[in-house]
Amino acid sequence: MYQQNEYLGKIVGVTRLFDNAFIPFDPANTDYQAFKLALQTGKNADGSVVELKDADGNTMTAEQIKTFIATLP
Numbered sequence: 001m002y003q004q005n006e007y008l009g010k011i012v013g014v015t016r017l018f019d020n021a022f023i024p025f026d027p028a029n030t031d032y033q034a035f036k037l038a039l040q041t042g043k044n045a046d047g048s049v050v051e052l053k054d055a056d057g058n059t060m061t062a063e064q065i066k067t068f069i070a071t072l073p
Contacts, residue, residue, distance in 0.1 A: 001016075001017045001018070001050075001051040001052075001053065002014040002015065002016055002017065002023075002035060002050070002051070002052050002053070003015050003017055003052070003053040003054075003055070003057065004052070004053065004054050004055045005022065005055065006055035011055065011071075012024065012025065013025055014035060014052075016031070016035070017053075023035055025072060025073055027073055036069070036072060038050040039052065039065055039068070039069050040069060042062075052065050052068070
């Protein structure tokens with residue numbers, strides 16, 4: 001599960017909740033690449049269903065995630 005991180009009204013990265021790792025939106029970052037792949041496939045590397053929470057902690061719907069993916073670098 002991941003949660004968006006917001007700074008000054010802009011989503012700047014996500015936190016991977018199981019280990020509280022901050023993942024910046026940097027295409028060179030391997031955790032970011034894994035996060036983006038998980039969102040695109042709907043599955044984490046371990047096969048579990050990926051969940052994404054917005055900056056307020058609300059679980060995002062599949063449609064919201066799809067819209068979010070389109071904004072990623």
